[in-house]
Amino acid sequence: MSDATGRNRLGDEQSPYLRQHADNPVNWQPWDEAALETAREEDKPIFLSVGYSACHWCHVMADESFEDEEVARVLNESFVPVKVDREERPDLDRIYQTICQLVSGGGGWPLSVWLTPEGKPFYVGTYFPKEERRDRGNVPGFLDLCRSFADAWETDREEIENRAQQWTDALKDQLEETPDEAGEAPGTEVLGEVAKAALRGADREYGGFGSGGPKFPQPGRIEALLRSYVHSDEEEPLDVAMEALDAMAGGGMYDHVGGGFHRYATDRQWTVPHFEKMLYDNAEIPRVYLAAHRLTGREDYADVARETFDFVARELRHPDGGFYSTLDAQSGGEEGTFYVWTPEQVREALDDETRADVFCDYYGVSSGGNFENGTTVLTVSTPIDEVAEEHGLTTDEAVDHLDSARETLFEARESRTRPPRDEKVLAGWNGLMISSLAQGSLVLGEEYAERAADALGFVREHLWDSDRERLSRRFKDGDVKGDGYLEDYAFLARGAFDLYQATGDVDHLAFAVDLSRTLVDLFYEESAGTLYFTPADGEALVTRPQELQDQSTPSSVGVAASLLLDLDSFAPDADFAAVAGSVLDTHADRIRGRPLEHVSLALASEKRARGGSEIVVAADALPESFRETLAARYVPGSVLSVRPPTEEELAPWLDTLGLSEAPPVWKGREMRDGDPTVYACEGRACSPPAHSVDEALSWFGGDGGLDVEPSDVDLDESGLDLDGE
Secondary structure, eight states: OOTGGGSOOGGGOOOHHHHHTTTSSSOOEESSHHHHHHHHHHTOOEEEEEEOTTOHHHHHHIIIIITOHHHHHHHHHHOEEEEEETTTOHHHHHHHHHHHHHHHSOOOSSEEEEEOTTSOEEEEESOOOSSOBGGGTSBOOHHHHHHHHHHHHHHOHHHHHHHHHHHHHHHIIIIIOOOSSOOOOOOTHHHHHHHHHHHHTBOTTTSSBSSSSOBOOOHHHHHHHHHHHHHHOOHHHHHHHHHHHHHHHHSTTBOTTTOOBOSEESSTTSOSEEOOEETTHHHHHHHHHHHHHHHHOOHHHHHHHHHHHHHHHHHSBOTTSOBOOEEOSEETTEETTTTOBOHHHHHHHHOOHHHHHHHHHHHTOOSSOSSGGGOBOOOOOSOHHHHHHHTTOOHHHHHHHHHHHHHHHHHHHTTSOOOOEEOOEEHHHHHHHHHHHHHHHHHHOTHHHHHHHHHHHHHHHHHEETTTTEEEEEEETTEEEEEOOHHHHHHHHHHHHHHHHHHOOHHHHHHHHHHHHHHHHHHEETTTTEEOSSOTTSOOOSSOOOOOSOSSSOOHHHHHHHHHHHHGGGOTTSOHHHHHHHHHHHTHHHHHHOGGGGHHHHHHHHHHHHTOEEEEEESSSOOHHHHHHHHTOBOTTEEEEEEOSSHHHHHHHHHHHTOSSOOTTTTTOOOBTTBOEEEEEETTEEOOOBSSHHHHHGGGGGGTOOOBOGGGSOOOSOSOOTTOO
């Protein structure tokens, strides 16, 4: 055994997840050439364990098995044990998670995979207890599995290798191959198909999607439903979207004291969450609350987005502007203890009987609790007007008590043991957050654009190599690691482009274009008609994956396709629209056959078919009156493009973008009559120049009504707005 694999090497890594296992008696290796070469040279199978620092069941399996000397002895003698942080290596996670789903029908973390020395999988699962558990459906014991495979590797090698090859062939077919002939991507009708599929799976009793637990946020589905309502004017998509939003904001998945969302709810009723907080959830979820606010006018939706952004700034922000990855589910070794309450804890902190009663009644804090050890996960349990009546208060007085109680309990909670934080800064996840903050700035205030700009500057400084025009994946305490994946380029470029839309800063637009040019160079394969997840010159794995389906984050292929369509008018020499069209046509059958699994691709296909829409403003900056109007209008899929007032003032922008003449989006669209001027455009047609956003947007109504005002929406009184409006 080489010196490298004769010891646990995770202490040399920066990943908090890997470092959590640096003291295990298992001789863990990072996924690198030293470990892989040892496996080949010594002809040993690899045991691969994939997880992340905030993963509760990863902690459980570590406590039960990886800290056990007996388990460690078997792993060290018979395998090359490798640990992977799925947030650093999403390519490996995607590949081996896929085979887990194919052979078992499910997946998750920790992901446990047994591989040949060449990386081909021959057995896979998620969490395994150390010993067999009959009370959990006869789950095999991890130690027995390891011993069995160690023996089979010596005595039944041919069967193992045959299975490994079959599974590898299945992976290539599932992840790498594309159809021999491209189809024709769906048209605008695909939006209705996504909506129909989402409606079929909607839980009309408790909100969200699925007939049981767990319940996941599904922001892509909600966005599709909101868009479907706008284009179809059918009420049901909006009703289901609002039911999901209300359930998430009122249930235990939302942190009612500190803001922000936990990963998912474990039950159908949205009561008990899995308590980890992920940057990507707290980026993607506020976007749909902002969209719903613009569509319905409900202030409580804006409040949820604002509180979530403030949580991220307070608890996930690097001092220099970037955003960290996660907060752990556990505090002091127990899941959820930072967030739950007992009546006694509430009363001790508040020292006001009426205020404590109002808080406990509204959020369901009871002596029996709804979680472990008689504690309560806060959920909106009783309408505020009923709570007020019960205690002889006006609704406004009850709301004041709740606001004051939350502030006091937030301060009291700060003295508890905090959940550990994973301080990796990931390019792609920061891109999602930048995008969401940029969109939030148009509705909530310009300070959110400043936060987005700080984060973009951080990523550009630490992870973007402007000389090589290459993006790295991860920054941690000054250490940069890993080439960027498709999601890093696509999500960050989307964030930069959305920040341009919010600020009118051409440097953000130029960076989005630069990233997108590199994205096409590294990930687009013309012969296959697709965008791969790993770069063409990246590490050779058992297959080269594509990320076509939306999962915990949006499909990187779908985000890239949509972005390339938007940027095509700004970079006419890049053929961005042709690349996007090729990708959408290649995957036409997938999108058409399973639109709900491919929401991002379906929305991109719908955008391509509709022709896209643009709101072009010729002015020195976006006027405040324009900003206020746009904050209250929902125009889904539209690009907001601010440009200088005159052709002369536009010239430096063209130099920044490397263009010799104005691109189509700006050509002939100057300021008129000395006042800021707005044009609404769709396809190749534009409205007449106007001096108010309302006037320009009314032009959209002529072909089916892209524009919807809050007053057009029929709202009931079931919302969570504590101000009673």
